Amino acid sequence: MRFAYCPYCGGKVTFREIGDEGQMPFCEACDRPLFDVMHTAIITLPVNEQGEAALLRQNYVTKDSYVCVAGYLKTGETAETAVLREVQEETGLTPERATYISSYYYEKNDLLMLGFLTHVSKREFVLSGEVDSAAWFPLEEALAQVREGSIAWQLIQACRAKLLEEKD
Numbered sequence: 001m002r003f004a005y006c007p008y009c010g011g012k013v014t015f016r017e018i019g020d021e022g023q024m025p026f027c028e029a030c031d032r033p034l035f036d037v038m039h040t041a042i043i044t045l046p047v048n049e050q051g052e053a054a055l056l057r058q059n060y061v062t063k064d065s066y067v068c069v070a071g072y073l074k075t076g077e078t079a080e081t082a083v084l085r086e087v088q089e090e091t092g093l094t095p096e097r098a099t100y101i102s103s104y105y106y107e108k109n110d111l112l113m114l115g116f117l118t119h120v121s122k123r124e125f126v127l128s129g130e131v132d133s134a135a136w137f138p139l140e141e142a143l144a145q146v147r148e149g150s151i152a153w154q155l156i157q158a159c160r161a162k163l164l165e166e167k168d
């Protein structure tokens with residue numbers, strides 16, 4: 001979120017040179033810079049003991065491909081807790097552990113996404129109302145199920161590399 005008005009006093013902001021930050025929104029009345037606010041979410045690839053990845057269909061996201069489990073962090077929640085909660089909520093699977101992989105900037109929604117690999121045991125899915133369907137795919141086939149170049153695609157590649165590294 002980029003500020004046009006001060007969230008503290010409601011006054012219109014100006015721009016001021018602020019040290020190494022350069023031109024920034026500034027509230028003259030409050031005498032303070034207003035740093036842009038970016039929302040944070042998690043994105044995770046649940047992988048079972050057979051090396052299969054759980055991918056979701058969420059028609060409100062895309063009708064053309066599968067996606068990874070994702071969701072916003074709630075106030076007071078760590079990224080790891082959000083991963084465990086989102087996997088449980090969206091798939092009904094119980095995560096055993098989550099490993100941080102990388103962060104991704106999602107320009108469309110001005111969002112920082114923290115990417116994780118989540119280890120789960122293979123079970124039947126119990127889907128939330130946000131999910132239209134879910135399926136298990138061998139990791140080698142998972143890339144072909146998501147949009148090429150997407151954050152999910154990048155995460156799957158990174159998770160495959162991490163799993164290969166763990167085997168060595």
